[in-house]
Amino acid sequence: MEITMTNSPLATKKTIGLTSDNIAGVSPQILQHLIEFSVGDATPYGNDELSLELDRKMSTLFETEVAVVLVPTGTAANSLCLAAMSPAWGAVLCHPNSHINNDECGAPEFFSNGVKLLTIDGDDCKIDPEKLTQRATLKIGDVHTVQPAVVSVTQATETGSVYTLDELRAIGDVCKSHNLKYHMDGARFANAVDALGCTPAEMTWKAGVDALSFGATKNGAFGVEVIVLFDTSLKNEIEYRRKRAGHLMSKMRFLSTQIDAYISDNLWLNNAQHANAMATKLRNGISAIEGVELLHPSKTNIVFCKMSPITIATLHEHGFEFLANRWGDGVARLVTNFATKAEDIDAFIDVLSASDK
Ligand SMILES: Cc1ncc(COP(=O)(O)O)c(C=O)c1O
């Protein structure tokens, strides 16, 4: 049964969304898959045929044996992972700008019964390995202080930068030397794979990563993230924690179906490639305009730039939706997605170049 896209009010909106990749709809391939797999009965709680196949299919994608746990949000994926990777008296070492530190309302601390997030600075939104080593070796065994237990990196980062494979491996080496577990927030994992031109394996377990939040929601799915465990011993605990968190979906087939479609025919990577290409088009257009400053070098789908209040107002008045001033006065964050249209980027650049600065 083919889906026909109705003329929904959203489809005829006159605004152009650059607020986040969370604004995007759903890839037609995923919708089609959902329709096909929504017919008939299926054993609930992840015991349906499709769900039971995902460990094997994700193991193929990552070229090693993995265990997967599906949840509906990225915050759940991050928090449940970190809770299982650290004792309650442990510390998660993360960048100050990390999502787990700023945008998850204390969920990592809550689900872990009090794990402390300790921030480790570094340029370009990336943890500095030397600063990491300094903090990871402080007060070890001192009963009066939390004990470093996990390092969490975001790949791609919150500013759109990406750790190089060498940088990921350097952090992995610190983890190995100091008996720390290694977590990756991969809400924009596909965008980073495309930007680096590497394989999923090279960007994860081959660098020492133990657990990954494999993002899909921002990149074509309508609400599912995959906890990918390279340390498969974590699976049981995370499954119990998922149930206690109220995130064990009874109709799990509808999450599994999304992921099954997402990892088929390279949809996950093709979507990210398009989003990244649209952001590159945006950066190239902005770089030619006086009075607008590109910030934070990025090869993925996030573009930060600094512009005058009048320019921001002009763009908003012309129907371009994006977050501004949240990261500093005049700083705008522009985020493209798998469905961003080239003509909308052209229109944005036209208005930007014509506006007063
Ligand atoms: C880097 C990063 N990690 C995790 C998340 C969490 O995702 P969610 O909003 O689905 O909880 C987001 C937000 O979309 C994000 O940008």
Ligand SMILES: C[C@@H](O)[C@H](N)C(=O)O
């Ligand atoms: C703002 C943040 O929570 C969200 N993840 C975004 O990037 O849009």
